[in-house]
Amino acid sequence: MSVDLPADFADWLALREPADGAARRADLADAVRRRLPDGPLTVHDLGSGTGSMARWLAPRLPGPQHWVLHDQDADLLTRAAATMPRAAADGAPVTVATRRGDLTRLTVADLADATLVTASALLDMLTAEEVDRLVAACAGRPTLLALSVTGRVAVTPADPLDAEIAAAFNDHQRRTVGGRTLLGPDAVDAAATAFARHGVDVDVQPSPWRLGGDRAALIAEWFTGWLGAAREQRPELVEATREYAARRRAQLAAGELRVLVDHCDLLAGA
Template identity: 85%
Template sequence: MTVDLPADFADWLALREPADAAARAADLADAVRHRVTGGPLTVHDLGSGTGSMARWLAPLLPGPQHWILHDQDADLLARAAAAVPGAAADGAPVTVTTRRGDLTRLTAADLADADLVTASALLDMLTAEEVDRLVAACAGRRTLFALSVTGRVALTPADPLDAEVAAAFNAHQRRRVGGRTLLGPDAADAAAAAFARHGVDVLTRPSPWRLGPEQAALATAWFTGWLAAAREQRPDLAEATRAYADRRRAELAAGELRVLVDHRDLLAGG
């Protein structure tokens, strides 16, 4: 799998990092921490981007840690390597190496030394077949997949067009691109079912973004992308949502709009 990333993708990752950190299910991180012995821990982070998962999770876990960051994009990996988490929960060192490659082609052998496998905002970009292969590679390892979109969005105050735009956006998330049919909002359920087929227990938790006036920049960027994707899926919405877009942007600028974007976190193998 090769995905062409927009030129400003690293900026988008930086903008969303605080909201991601606030949204991730802390009790699943606690479950991982309670099972860590404090000895050297090897973590493989898949689709690491600029390394936000490592920066969030490494300080919550005790003992020396070595993170292996996987991504297809060399620039993102370089940024991640330059922003290594400072230290583990008990002050132990945290080190990082990077690996560039196709995440959907990873095998159990590639992850053989992993004590933990992590990913964030990855599954919904994959197909059913790719999720099955990824789960097969991870099935023998404790795995934490965070921030998979569920398709549920709530804007407050509500508008009659919200549901129509959300439906078009979700259809866009499930679109067929380059011969691949993406799972989009169905990805977390597909991953949980795949782990179950391997006999692996799974815990899931909600991990929603809750965006208000304090996150206005992120809410505005999210809304712009959300509406653009919906219009791409349904070009007829371009005219129908012109006044809607103006109203919503004005509400965002005035600090009057709150946005909930639902996600789901998944911990497999306890």
């Protein structure tokens, strides 16, 4: 997967990390912990970014852990490795290695030593074929895939334009770019179906962002991206949403805006 990331992508990941941590399903992490074998763990984290998933999960798992962080961006991998936790839940050591490469081309051999595979906010950026390939590579071990968008957004107070913007945004998430037709909000269902074809049990649980006044900076960045993608998908919305955008930003500045952005966490094979 070759994606041109914005220069401020690391800043965006840092801004969203507290909300991601609050949204991820701790009960699925508990289920993983109960099923993992005794002894050292090797965890492959796919699309690691700056390492948010590893920072959240490593302190929740016991025993010595070796994390292998996969991403296409060398700078993000450097940041992730530098900020990894050094101790597991029971104080055992945590070590880290990085691998730069195309996540859509991972094979069973690439994950052969994995005790556990993880990812966060990755599935919706893949195509149906890429999800099938990823599932085939992961199917032999527990896999925790967190924070995949579902397409459902609820903004409070409600506005008549919300549904139209959400639909345009979801169409943008399913766009074809560079010959790749992304799954966007259809990715969780596609992954669950693919795991089922491999005879792997799947547990899917909601993991929404619930953003209020204490997340005003995140709401502002999310709203800009949400509305911008909708306008890109349907250019006629640029003029139609001028007053809407100003109204929403005024509500945010007044501390009146609340946003629910729905995601799902998927646990397979545990």
